[in-house]
Amino acid sequence: VRKLSEEISLQSQRFTENLKALSQRNEVQFPLERAQSALFEALEILNYDIIVTGHSLGAAVASMISMRLRETYPSLHCFAFNPPGGLASPAIAQLTQNFCTSIIVGCDVISRLSIATVKSLIDDVALSLCRCNRPKLKIAMDILLGLRKNPQSAPETYCAIDEIDEEVRKVLQEYLSYAQLHAKDVDARMLCPMGNIVFLRPYMMQDDRTEEWDAVYADPSDIINEGIIVSKHSMQHHKISVLQHALASAK
Structure with missing residues (x-):
């Protein structure tokens, strides 16, 4: 491995030296050099x-x-x-x-997209799952069959918060308590x-x-x-x- 590393390093050094030699003889003009030359000319001479x-x-x-x-x-x-x-x-x-x-x-x-908005979206999804009173497969079928285009005729999907099952409510409360512990850290990293x-x-x-x-x-x-x-x-x-x-x- 050491011999291979030394050989690669030697070949890289020779390649760099060859490029420098070509550049000094003006036989090769690199794209970056051409871009810099055009940019400096436009800024300094043409006042762009x-x-x-x-x-x-x-x-x-x-x-x-x-x-x-x-x-x-x-x-x-x-x-x-x-x-x-x-x-x-x-x-x-x-x-x-x-x-x-x-x-x-x-x-x-x-x-x-930011830390705060992703956390807020996760919180909304968790609450929606707890309030959902229909099987998820039926909801997917409603979407595929176009039964949810009209909100007035769409099947009822969510229940009121006070109607959430007691066991599910305990799970939701535990999640919200945990999320609240990290809320200040998220607010401190507010980005825009x-x-x-x-x-x-x-x-x-x-x-x-x-x-x-x-x-x-x-x-x-x-x-x-x-x-x-x-x-x-x-x-x-x-x-x-x-x-x-x-x-x-x-x-």
């Missing part, structure tokens, strides 16, 4: 400004990189499309409002998207398809406090195609 963009996880990377780059390029601005919700503390999010704009589409689940929040929301639906959108400013905490929305649109609104349509039709 830097715009940093990204989508989803790329939006998180763009936001973080922008904080570092702005030390060198004060005119930089970042546009983060559907960034993760658990990205930065509220204090940092406020500090980045001068140069960062986060665009969040509808009920996109990624932009609402960075910068100014532009919220694109659908306001007209036709044939189960979003037709029109409008754009409003929102507070980062409002997005997180709203929590994860369980909907068939939660992942659909994260798609770039939906983002493009929403931006094009936003008023």
Whole structure:
């Protein structure tokens, strides 16, 4: 193993030396060097400004990189499309409002994803399971047969909290007591998207398809406090195609 490691290290060293030799003779110009050269020329000679963009996880990377780059390029601005919700503390999010704009589409689940919202969703699921008075297989069949499209005619699924079975209620109380012990830790790790929040929301639906959108400013905490929305649109609104349509039709 030691001999193999030494051989690999020697080959790597020779490869690096060959690359340096080629670069010094200008026989090879690396893509990164070309990109840096074009960037510096545009910034220093043509007086261009830097715009940093990204989508989803790329939006998180763009936001973080922008904080570092702005030390060198004060005119930089970042546009983060559907960034993760658990990205930065509220204090940092406020500090980045001068140069960062986060665009969040509808009920996109990624932009609402954080420790606090996941815990809240788990709590809601636990309570729903305790209140459910119908077999889960029947509920699944109702969905497959389209029997739950109309809330007024849908079969009754949940009972009142005071009607929960005594044994189930004890289990629920134990769970809530345990969850309450860690509630302060979750609140201390409250995270949200960075910068100014532009919220694109659908306001007209036709044939189960979003037709029109409008754009409003929102507070980062409002997005997180709203929590994860369980909907068939939660992942659909994260798609770039939906983002493009929403931006094009936003008023």
